[in-house]
Amino acid sequence: MGDVEIKQIASVTQATSFTQNIKGNCDSYCKASKGKLKINMKKYCKKDYAVQVHILKADKAGEWWKFTVNIISVYKQGESRIRRGDQFLWVRAKDVACKCPKIKTGKKYLLLGNDEDSPGQSGVVADKGSLVIQWRDTWARRLRKFQQREKKGKCKKA
Incomplete structure (x- = not known):
């Protein structure tokens, strides 16, 4: 029985050192995404989707975090047809550990990102390049x- 406890402690220690190791590399890893948190037409046009989300719940799923979100408004959508209502938002564990993007349950965010295959069956993917x-x-x-300007073809020039 004592062996089991030792193994659990070892795995916790490994996980802690792994997290600390990630955090040490976060500055260089996240550097590209740590810009001004402003939204303009150029940023809107560069991304495939723009949605307002309410973060309801977070669950770890292997190399990913699966956030249950309520999509309040869809301003722009790419190939993946994003619908209002409850959906999944997938973020790599490394990105969550480095807080790029920084996401907290109970908060509402503007999320701009690019289409990427989600690790699960459905949902939206955010990464360090997403604007949250x-x-x-x-x-x-x-x-x-921005939505109206995009419909008039303004994004092709931006």
């Missing part, structure tokens, strides 16, 4: 304007 900004109600109007 805590939601502000003042953005709804601006995003609707």
Whole structure:
């Protein structure tokens, strides 16, 4: 019985050193994504999708974190047809450990990202290149304007 406890402690120690090792490399790993947290037409156009999400729950699933989210508004969607309502948001464990993107349950975010295959059956993928900004109600109007400009073909020039 004592052997089992020792093995558990060893695995916790390994996990802790792994996490510390990741955190040591986070600055260089996340550098590209640590930009100004502002939304403009150029950033909107560069991404495949733009949605307002409410983070409901987080579960670890192997190399990934599976966030249960409620998609409140869809401003832009790429190949993966994003629908309003409860969906999964997948983020690599390494990205979560480095807080790029920084996501907390119970919060609402504007999420801009690129289409990528999700590790599960369905959902949206966010990574260190995704823009995840805590939601502000003042953005709804601006995003609707971006949506209208995109429909008029303005994104092709941006």
